[in-house]
Amino acid sequence: MGHNTPRGTSPLVLTIDTMNPNVKNVEYAVRGPIVQRAVQIEKELREGVKKPFTEVIKANIGDAHAMGQQPITFFRQVLALCSYPELLKDNMFPEDAKSRARRILQACGGSSLGAYSASQGIDCVRQDVARYIERRDGGVPCDPDNVYLTSGASDGIVTMLKLLVCGEGASKTGVMISIPQYPLYSAALAELGAVQVNYYLNEEKCWSMDLSELERSLAEARKHCNPKVLCIINPGNPTGQVQSRQCIEDVIRFAAKEHLFLMADEVYQDNVYAEGCQFHSFKKVLFELGPQYSNTVELVSFHSTSKCYMGECGFRGGYMEVINMDPEVKAQLIKLVSVRLCPAVPGQALMDLVVNSPQPGEPSYTTFMKERTTTLSLLAEKAKLTEEILNTVPGITCNPVQGAMYSFPNISLPQKAIKEAKALGQAPDMFYCMKMLEETGICLVPGSGFGQKDGTYHFRMTILPPTDKLKLLLAKVKEFHQKFTRQYS
Amino acid sequence: MGHNTPRGTSPLVLTIDTMNPNVKNVEYAVRGPIVQRAVQIEKELREGVKKPFTEVIKANIGDAHAMGQQPITFFRQVLALCSYPELLKDNMFPEDAKSRARRILQACGGSSLGAYSASQGIDCVRQDVARYIERRDGGVPCDPDNVYLTSGASDGIVTMLKLLVCGEGASKTGVMISIPQYPLYSAALAELGAVQVNYYLNEEKCWSMDLSELERSLAEARKHCNPKVLCIINPGNPTGQVQSRQCIEDVIRFAAKEHLFLMADEVYQDNVYAEGCQFHSFKKVLFELGPQYSNTVELVSFHSTSKCYMGECGFRGGYMEVINMDPEVKAQLIKLVSVRLCPAVPGQALMDLVVNSPQPGEPSYTTFMKERTTTLSLLAEKAKLTEEILNTVPGITCNPVQGAMYSFPNISLPQKAIKEAKALGQAPDMFYCMKMLEETGICLVPGSGFGQKDGTYHFRMTILPPTDKLKLLLAKVKEFHQKFTRQYS
Numbered sequence: 014m015g016h017n018t019p020r021g022t023s024p025l026v027l028t029i030d031t032m033n034p035n036v037k038n039v040e041y042a043v044r045g046p047i048v049q050r051a052v053q054i055e056k057e058l059r060e061g062v063k064k065p066f067t068e069v070i071k072a073n074i075g076d077a078h079a080m081g082q083q084p085i086t087f088f089r090q091v092l093a094l095c096s097y098p099e100l101l102k103d104n105m106f107p108e109d110a111k112s113r114a115r116r117i118l119q120a121c122g123g124s125s126l127g128a129y130s131a132s133q134g135i136d137c138v139r140q141d142v143a144r145y146i147e148r149r150d151g152g153v154p155c156d157p158d159n160v161y162l163t164s165g166a167s168d169g170i171v172t173m174l175k176l177l178v179c180g181e182g183a184s185k186t187g188v189m190i191s192i193p194q195y196p197l198y199s200a201a202l203a204e205l206g207a208v209q210v211n212y213y214l215n216e217e218k219c220w221s222m223d224l225s226e227l228e229r230s231l232a233e234a235r236k237h238c239n240p241k242v243l244c245i246i247n248p249g250n251p252t253g254q255v256q257s258r259q260c261i262e263d264v265i266r267f268a269a270k271e272h273l274f275l276m277a278d279e280v281y282q283d284n285v286y287a288e289g290c291q292f293h294s295f296k297k298v299l300f301e302l303g304p305q306y307s308n309t310v311e312l313v314s315f316h317s318t319s320k321c322y323m324g325e326c327g328f329r330g331g332y333m334e335v336i337n338m339d340p341e342v343k344a345q346l347i348k349l350v351s352v353r354l355c356p357a358v359p360g361q362a363l364m365d366l367v368v369n370s371p372q373p374g375e376p377s378y379t380t381f382m383k384e385r386t387t388t389l390s391l392l393a394e395k396a397k398l399t400e401e402i403l404n405t406v407p408g409i410t411c412n413p414v415q416g417a418m419y420s421f422p423n424i425s426l427p428q429k430a431i432k433e434a435k436a437l438g439q440a441p442d443m444f445y446c447m448k449m450l451e452e453t454g455i456c457l458v459p460g461s462g463f464g465q466k467d468g469t470y471h472f473r474m475t476i477l478p479p480t481d482k483l484k485l486l487l488a489k490v491k492e493f494h495q496k497f498t499r500q501y502s
Numbered sequence: 503m504g505h506n507t508p509r510g511t512s513p514l515v516l517t518i519d520t521m522n523p524n525v526k527n528v529e530y531a532v533r534g535p536i537v538q539r540a541v542q543i544e545k546e547l548r549e550g551v552k553k554p555f556t557e558v559i560k561a562n563i564g565d566a567h568a569m570g571q572q573p574i575t576f577f578r579q580v581l582a583l584c585s586y587p588e589l590l591k592d593n594m595f596p597e598d599a600k601s602r603a604r605r606i607l608q609a610c611g612g613s614s615l616g617a618y619s620a621s622q623g624i625d626c627v628r629q630d631v632a633r634y635i636e637r638r639d640g641g642v643p644c645d646p647d648n649v650y651l652t653s654g655a656s657d658g659i660v661t662m663l664k665l666l667v668c669g670e671g672a673s674k675t676g677v678m679i680s681i682p683q684y685p686l687y688s689a690a691l692a693e694l695g696a697v698q699v700n701y702y703l704n705e706e707k708c709w710s711m712d713l714s715e716l717e718r719s720l721a722e723a724r725k726h727c728n729p730k731v732l733c734i735i736n737p738g739n740p741t742g743q744v745q746s747r748q749c750i751e752d753v754i755r756f757a758a759k760e761h762l763f764l765m766a767d768e769v770y771q772d773n774v775y776a777e778g779c780q781f782h783s784f785k786k787v788l789f790e791l792g793p794q795y796s797n798t799v800e801l802v803s804f805h806s807t808s809k810c811y812m813g814e815c816g817f818r819g820g821y822m823e824v825i826n827m828d829p830e831v832k833a834q835l836i837k838l839v840s841v842r843l844c845p846a847v848p849g850q851a852l853m854d855l856v857v858n859s860p861q862p863g864e865p866s867y868t869t870f871m872k873e874r875t876t877t878l879s880l881l882a883e884k885a886k887l888t889e890e891i892l893n894t895v896p897g898i899t900c901n902p903v904q905g906a907m908y909s910f911p912n913i914s915l916p917q918k919a920i921k922e923a924k925a926l927g928q929a930p931d932m933f934y935c936m937k938m939l940e941e942t943g944i945c946l947v948p949g950s951g952f953g954q955k956d957g958t959y960h961f962r963m964t965i966l967p968p969t970d971k972l973k974l975l976l977a978k979v980k981e982f983h984q985k986f987t988r989q990y991s
Contacts, residue, residue, distance in 0.1 A: 023828070024798060025798075025800060025826070025828050026666075026730050026731075026761055026762065026763040026800055027665065027666055027730075027763055027800060027827065027828060027831050028828045028830065028831060029828065029830040029831060029834070031668070031730075032665050032666070032668065032831055032834060033664060033665055033666065033667055033668040034668060035668075036664060036665055036834055036838055037834060039837060039838060039841060040837075041837060041840050041841045045837075052620075074618065076611060076617050076618045077616075078610075078611060078612040078614035078616040078617040079611030079612045079614075079617040079618065080612065081612055082612070084614060084616050089585050089586040090586055092585040092586065093582040093583075093585040093586035093589060094582075096578050096581040096582040096585055097578040097579055097581065097582035100582060100589075103594070105592070121816070122565060122567060122568030123567040123568045123569065123570055123571070125567035125568075125573060125816070126816045126817065127566075127567040127573050127812075127813060127814040127815060127816045127817060128565055128567040128568040128815060128816050129563065129565045129568065129815045129816060130816065131541075164653065164818075164842075164846065165842075165843065167841070167842055167843060168842070171842075175522060175525060175693070176516065176521050176522055176525055177515075177516055177521070177522065178522055179520070179521065179522040179523060179524075196841075197841060200841040201841070204664070204838075204841075241515050241516075241520075242515075272515055273515065274515040274516055309513060309514075311514060311515055311516060323616075324616060325616040326616060326617060326618045326843070327610070327614070327615045327616045327617050327618060327619065327844070327846065327847030327848075328615065328616060328846060328847065328848065329653075329843075329844075329845075329846040329847075337514070338516065339512070339514050339516060339517045339518065341517065341518040342516050342517060342518060342521055345518070345521060345525055345526060348528060348529075348530060348534075349525055349528060349693075351530050352528060352530045352656070352685075352686060352689040352690070352693075353653075353654075353656055353657070353660075354654065354656060354815070354818075355816070355818075356818075357653065357816065357817060357818040357846040357848065357849055358816030358817065358818075359585075359816075359817065359846065359848045359849075360846055360848075
């Protein structure tokens, strides 16, 4: 096999030397080596290998149900009804669940979730999404023709980048992304061969965006590529900040002035916890800035079924709304998505339920609201808890988790540890996280997987484990950090 | 907006002139202009516009449920149970459906379809797939580590091409595809900027593959690119042939000799109707050829939940099995699929049910077998009917529909029609199909969307409409063809 044969002489067609080099450049830390090791350790535990812990706690990924969060009853009732419409005859389901299921099925070919939908997504779901956006944005109009259903937000982001990226050498498309970033962006850019243009969030100011930093980054990029796109994640991943209205306004004015296409990743729009913080959609602020902006600035916003209070990652539901997109490009976009036929229909159905949830007076309303509120309050409580406990650890500094599902604390690492890591060819925070995993069973993602200022170190930790387990986890992190610091001082 | 502004002066960032040119080159006839017009006509009918017909009949796409085929009861019961596990307490479901649901849920994070799965797919589903492949191939071993779950077969095909395509100019990867082809291939190659290398199927010999044609095509391609991949669709789409064992053997020997990576699209593996025809998997034949081949030839085979007797397109379930893949490349493949997190979990669950269907002695077995057999016999009947009726039309010649879901008849078009089409800048068979749509409401896909020998014309028609409607459709096609021929003679 290829790996046993000297390079260049493999009898195989496809080897590490002959494969697409862009794919080789892709990195994705959220499911990287540390997570692979965690899976291995779990297997070892099952096989009876002795460890200093009995369980791996995965705080590496925003996977709410895996951490014990319960699905919203109403959503799952409707999905069951849509999957097996015989259940519509049964009396065990509330009437509003049945009527939602009937409405979705009527919109499906042959009244079946098993038919392909239109490639852009089921018509009535796109209409419901549009009405949801209008309610959310205080009446700013939304045209269902601008809404595209996707397989989770990742699918939409990659599709948009595919349209935008072209050119070679100095005219190659540059895409501005925040550092720290969610590594889907760097991975997609590597795969497409685009230029990643970094702008740094201001850790001292709770991971806010600085206009001067955007200007620096853009000026720098213009020396060697053609920067055309500015990506923002709000609320932030991995950094958990919620951007102020003023900041969003600044970003929009900047994009307009500098002729940049805006991509707003807004999948955590319901995940806002900190007092005084509020979610402002880019679309709403764009329209409030007046026609000079709302008629010209190109914006796409992404949402999904995976986060917020529902946490339905496995269904891969999502949508994107495009604003001011050239109609000729929209036709190309429709053609492009048609090649993959359609997003999975159960995910489309679920997206519909999220944007068209039970209303006051409907039989499922009370239960729905109770489930929704409980989940969001618990998350708010855990966000606070995480920040507070991490800040009690000498050498760890954690910004408030204003929103999303993650803390991204700064960790000071002793020089000796940094040296040892470098000798092993590892990023120092990878060395730290790998050691933590081996000693405590806690699985975090090193900051280097998201990008960070040189000489600073972080990890990303989700706030999703149940409160008791989260407390245990934080106590273990504290103990480990203290021990690690002592060991390498 | 861009389209109203002279080229090159658009105030927009993303226009038809600045977008990714590879995406512009993508074509996808199965959902192309003719289908868009069909959707428009349906809308016009609903709005009361008078037409010479009352209904659009869509025979353009292999979408079984949209054509009235019923889902398999057992599959949908299990999906409902997995969606809303409260139903496990109910007595309305058979025990085997419940135990399948419990098994799938146990393999999900937090016992929920809403958790992300491993990027390669749920472990136990991959194990079930491996056992299915072993049974299908008479015991040839299958390692679950070689199985990757996908979002339908399209997703797997695109992922594999992504790994394989690289280089520029004369060293750019060439990918051999059959002509006529399924346009996902040409679309993916255009998007990736690879070289499409055409080899022609032999229409005179029931769309079989000729070794001499493969040799011609490869020799030709080697003059200007680096051909590395050979794609085969068996049973064939759009051409409905089933390849003989001998033919598959020849293809494998050819690939081995010429150092080509084999991609076998085998999504129609249960759809074999013609007497004397049988499905032979490339994997099985590869292993029967002995270790000289089975240890060296690189092969990937694709399957999906969308076709066969289940026709569950909307769930986007699928898998691929890779054989003899360089372990280093496998690690890259796992990394690549991890960026998109995971295939939709309901589709994975459904794939599991397909490869692990009710067994003799289980309560659902009889119903399952009855449903499966009924669907496949109906399809066989319709395949025969389509061939027979089309061959009664002077000027239409139709090969036997040995398998898959399509007929791809040859149509003679009068010179006058060809001229008129060319004057309009249309492919002659597009002109023909568009006219048929406007006059009869029948939606077919012109052969030019799949590729065909110069000077020949075809259309692709699915055999999926219910028998009565199919008869009506065929009668209308006959009538239209005769009228069209008279009109342009």
